[in-house]
């Protein structure tokens with residue numbers, strides 16, 4: 001019954017539009033390219049619990065066009081942030097226009113039959129999906145998706161747009177409309193979309209050591225603290241923040257089952273691999289060269305794909321001063337001005353953060369050039385090597401065993417990358 005009524009509506013619509021075409025054209029609907037901002041009514045809808053902007057746009061069939069995202073922020077007077085408040089109503093980039101009862105083309109003052117046809121299909125889709133309960137021909141409320149009259153030619157899947165032009169990077173799957181990354185572990189796999197500020201930028205994040213090499217070890221409350229595990233956790237938290245902000249990020253050293261961990265004492269294991277499921281060599285030079293090869297291959301591929309902004313960040317927790325408490329050290333690739341600038345900006349960001357925390361002690365982290373293998377032998381335009389402290393030092397341990405502190409370090413590094 002519903003089906004036959006739909007067909008009937010279609011027939012009426014086609015007939016009516018044919019008449020509309022030959023009849024007098026009414027005053028055209030204001031054209032968005034004329035620089036004026038006509039009075040528009042946008043569709044207003046409440047957000048479901050757990051829904052972020054990509055989910056919401058997906059639900060309303062608007063996710064494939066980037067201009068819908070831009071317009072969403074504009075009409076809601078929001079800063080770019082993909083997290084939405086459940087239960088709050090937002091304007092959607094869908095205009096509600098009074099249908100003139102004749103045709104979509106005469107209603108909107110457009111010539112293109114294909115566009116009118118797609119708008120008609122969109123209104124049918126909305127009815128079929130239960131997004132609306134009325135038929136536009138009966139209630140004269142025509143829904144016009146923003147992209148149809150503004151950017152129909154730029155169909156860019158948002159998921160692709162957010163990973164820039166780079167061919168690879170951490171791969172997400174979509175689970176119930178949310179992006180999910182297995183590498184972050186069960187608890188943190190679902191990754192919110194926060195912004196596209198790092199869109200088109202590529203990051204290679206290397207956590208020091210791994211595989212047969214646990215790095216430096218410390219003792220605390222009867223537990224062994226392995227440097228590679230703590231470096232890994234901070235690195236993973238950083239990668240998650242980067243992809244949340246639209247970057248393409250590569251977690252170079254990978255553990256199949258650790259994910260982001262909230263415990264104070266992270267178990268030491270040896271099952272890490274290098275990107276591409278490569279076995280981590282025991283020999284130090286081979287181990288480092290393997291990482292360099294992977295990074296250099298991707299750097300070349302991504303450069304060829306047009307990515308100019310590529311950065312390597314390596315994280316360790318074994319500063320040399322053993323007994324005294326140490327601060328964060330930033331080493332940059334000798335002779336590389338972009339690397340030096342980034343290292344200095346990271347340090348400045350940390351100084352600001354420490355000042356804000358009104359930490360009783362002064363921050364003494366430093367920036368210097370250092371001839372380290374991973375800085376020398378890699379070809380990324382920017383490379384910074386960070387020592388978060390010394391895993392054998394009691395004060396540094398205190399700073400790293402708490403998950404909030406590990407998250408704070410990742411947040412600060414991400415903030416430095418967002419503001420550089």
Ligand SMILES: [Zn+2]
Pocket residue numbers: 208209215216227316317318
């Ligand atoms: Zn190390």
